[in-house]
Amino acid sequence: MTGYITKGIGGFYYVKTSEGVVECKPRGIFRKQKITPVAGDVVTLETENGGAVIAAIAPRRNVFVRPPMANLDVLFLVASTTQPTPSTLVLDKLSAIAVDKGVQPVIVCTKSDLAEAEFLRSAYEKSTLPFIRIDYATGEGLDDIRHWINGRLCAFCGNSGVGKSTLLNALLPDVERQTAAISQKLGRGRHTTREVTIFEAFGGRIADTPGFASLEASRAGFIPKEGLEHAFPEFGPYLGACRFTGCSHRSEKGCAVRAALAEGKLSQTRYDSYCAMYDEVKDVKEWQRPKGM
Ligand SMILES: Nc1nc2c(ncn2[C@@H]2O[C@H](COP(=O)(O)OP(=O)(O)OP(=O)(O)O)[C@@H](O)[C@H]2O)c(=O)[nH]1
Ligand SMILES: [Zn+2]
Known part of the structure; x- marks a missing residue:
């Protein structure tokens, strides 16, 4: 039987299945693997000692x-x-x-x-x-x-x-x-x-x-500077059109993103946010990056 977790409290999970909400615990293997089921997880249930257990968690799109x-x-x-x-x-x-x-x-x-x-x-x-x-x-x-x-x-x-x-x-x-x-x-x-x-x-x-x-941005996720341009989807059409590869779109000559901004095709506040976020992460070294985000 499969379903999705609607809620987890104190080690118990409530899984919505086609036959209603089932209360269950995860198999011990998840604890050993340091995997915690969370709300939204799609899970497979099996019966163990007369009770339902979470036997598998489907791959997550995000967490x-x-x-x-x-x-x-x-x-x-x-x-x-x-x-x-x-x-x-x-x-x-x-x-x-x-x-x-x-x-x-x-x-x-x-x-x-x-x-x-x-x-x-x-x-x-x-x-x-x-x-x-x-x-x-x-x-x-x-x-x-x-x-x-x-x-x-x-x-x-x-x-x-x-x-x-x-x-x-x-x-x-x-x-x-x-x-x-x-x-x-x-x-x-x-x-x-x-x-x-x-x-x-x-x-x-x-x-x-x-x-x-x-939700605090600093805890919810970390986007390294190379990834930042992709997190502003409206920059998409201009990426790759800058004069320099690896252009940070801040002060380089021939930047297509800045040209689009000057032509009024991009929002100034969005661009300012991009620059502020870039400044915050630009000096963060690979080994300093938060793990598991
Ligand atoms: N005039 C006006 N007041 C609003 C509107 N939406 C919410 N409020 C008022 O703003 C106050 C806060 O609204 P909530 O819905 O409690 O805000 P919340 O985001 O759930 O706040 P937290 O529970 O603290 O996270 C309440 O007094 C609401 O009545 C609106 O569209 N117009
Ligand atoms: Zn650029």
Whole structure:
């Protein structure tokens, strides 16, 4: 029997299969191999001593350590127009890590009733990142989010106070009922919201990830300087067209990326974020790079 892990608590895992949610433990072999199953993992279950055990974990498309989850398709980067003030650098760092891990970032702008969304919209207009403006008065943007969720495993991340819970509740008014239903099945009295929990909704899956509230780019991933240009997908058409191979796109003559920027084909804030990220990693030596990210 196969399924995917919806939640893991205290060494137990809850696996959604075609026959419902099954509580199980991983086989001892995983501990020996130092592999920890995480929410989102696709697993094969077998019966051992009358109980279900995780016998195999399918190869992961990607994995995050904090919050622990695997096989993410879409990361919604939630930013508010104000309160808190948005930072394109933070958004660009997180989106770069997402792209580097093969996750589609989608920028979601909240609190459009409190301040203009124009600053954020124009920052992403020349990027390839989808930009969704939410307006609860008209319902604008909510269908776009539902479309992105359809058929995919998604998570929401953003600073405290940007409006993630508000958005989730607007999308899924019965979220509390679902949470209750799932925790009842979990039994054992372990009712906690600290763990990643995956819900099914809108033809896809949403990971409720408390940890993504404080997702810190520096902990979530490390992109070496050679990889950085690929984490800004809109640079793609210009890569390889620079005069010098190995061009860092900062000050070299004949740089096609800078030419595109000068022609207004690229966003200045995105380019500035690229340069800031490049500066942060340019002197990090091979042996100093964080492992396992
Ligand atoms: N005016 C306005 N207020 C909003 C909007 N979205 C959220 N808020 C308010 O902003 C505050 C924070 O919203 P939350 O949904 O709790 O934010 P969060 O991102 O879940 O915050 P954490 O739980 O701390 O991570 C609440 O008082 C919300 O009512 C919006 O679109 N417009
Ligand atoms: Zn260049």
